[in-house]
Amino acid sequence: MSRVRKLDRDFTQADIAAVTSLLDQLTDEDVMARFSLESRLGELQAALARMEEEPDLPGASAALFFGGRPVVGTRGIETEFGGSAVAKFQDIIAKVMAHEAGRLGQRGVVPNKGASSLHITNVVRGSFGFLLEEIHDQTEMLDAPLKHAVEETSRMLSAFGEPDEEKYRTAVEDIDQRVLSTAREFFDLMKSNGATLRVVAGDRDNSFGPDAVSRAAERAQSTSVEEGDESIHGQLSGTLPDAHQFEFRRQADGVAIRGKIAKSYTAEELLRFNREFVNRDAIAKVRVVRVRRNGEVVREKYTLLELEMMGIE
The missing domain is CATH 2.40.50.140 (Nucleic acid-binding proteins)
Structure with a gap:
C-alpha cells in the first residue's frame, strides 16, 4: 500500500474512532443524533473495507500538507497561498517530466504539459492540505512517466531540506536549471508566508519545518546549473x-x-x-x-x- 493510500486509510480509521467515541457518549434520549452518527459510521466502515480490498492504482498521486501562518488548524488555508503552492508544485512536476524525456528546452512552453496534470481530488487533514491524483477514464491508460515524475519531484524537493550538504549536492547532480528556478519560487513562497510543508508521494514522506524551509530556500537561491x-x-x-x-x-x-x-x-x-x-x-x-x-x-x-x-x- 502506497503512503498516500495509507494516509487515507489512517484518516478514515481516525474518523471511525471519533464517531464511535461520540456514540458511546450518547444517552437513550439522543435518538436522532444516534441515527445520524450510526449512518456516518456505516459509511466510514464501508469506505475502509473498500480501501483494504482495492489494489493500489498505478497512477500518480501526492499529498501536500501545509502548516504555519497561512493555515488555520485543520479548518482552512489562505486561498492565494494554497492555489499558488499547488500550481508551483504542479509546474515542477511538468518540468521534471519534460526534462526526463529530454524535451525541456532552456526557455519557452513546457512540452506536453497537459500529460503531467494532476487533479485535486480531496482535502486531507493533518494540518491542512490537498490530495493530488492522476485521473483517466480507463485505469489501463494511466501514465507511468507521470508517476515517476511525481516521485522524482518529491525526491528532489526533499534534497533541498536535507541537513547534510554533501547529500544535497549528490541529489541535485541531474537537476535542470528550469526545474531549479521553479523549486526556488516554491520554497520562496513557503518561506515568505511562514509556512511549513509535508510531501507524501510514492514511498517518500518528507516534512519541512521552519528550519528545513529556510535551508531549502537558501539552497535553491544559491544553486545554479x-x-x-x-x-x-x-x-x-x-x-x-x-x-x-x-x-x-x-x-x-x-x-x-x-x-x-x-x-x-x-x-x-x-x-x-x-x-x-x-x-x-x-x-x-x-x-x-x-x-x-x-x-x-x-x-x-x-x-x-x-x-x-x-x-x-
Whole structure:
C-alpha cells in the first residue's frame, strides 16, 4: 500500500474512532443524533473495507500538507497561498517530466504539459492540505512517466531540506536549471508566508519545518546549473558498452573525465571504440552540466556526444 493510500486509510480509521467515541457518549434520549452518527459510521466502515480490498492504482498521486501562518488548524488555508503552492508544485512536476524525456528546452512552453496534470481530488487533514491524483477514464491508460515524475519531484524537493550538504549536492547532480528556478519560487513562497510543508508521494514522506524551509530556500537561491557543449583534446581510456559509460583523459592536464555516452551509439559501436581507438589522440565532443553553489562548481556531469579520432588515415 502506497503512503498516500495509507494516509487515507489512517484518516478514515481516525474518523471511525471519533464517531464511535461520540456514540458511546450518547444517552437513550439522543435518538436522532444516534441515527445520524450510526449512518456516518456505516459509511466510514464501508469506505475502509473498500480501501483494504482495492489494489493500489498505478497512477500518480501526492499529498501536500501545509502548516504555519497561512493555515488555520485543520479548518482552512489562505486561498492565494494554497492555489499558488499547488500550481508551483504542479509546474515542477511538468518540468521534471519534460526534462526526463529530454524535451525541456532552456526557455519557452513546457512540452506536453497537459500529460503531467494532476487533479485535486480531496482535502486531507493533518494540518491542512490537498490530495493530488492522476485521473483517466480507463485505469489501463494511466501514465507511468507521470508517476515517476511525481516521485522524482518529491525526491528532489526533499534534497533541498536535507541537513547534510554533501547529500544535497549528490541529489541535485541531474537537476535542470528550469526545474531549479521553479523549486526556488516554491520554497520562496513557503518561506515568505511562514509556512511549513509535508510531501507524501510514492514511498517518500518528507516534512519541512521552519528550519528545513529556510535551508531549502537558501539552497535553491544559491544553486545554479550551467549546460553547454565542449570539445576536449585527449585520449579515450575505454567504454562500458552495456552501461553506456566512458572514460577520457584530457590532454591539457591528464585528468580523467567519466560520464554517460549518448544513446544514439549502439553497444557494437562502443565495442569498436575499445578495439580501435583506445589510447589514440582524439577530440571528444561532450555535453557538460555544472552545478554551482555560491558560484563554486560542486558537481560536473559529462555526456559523450561525438568522438573524432586524430591521426587515422
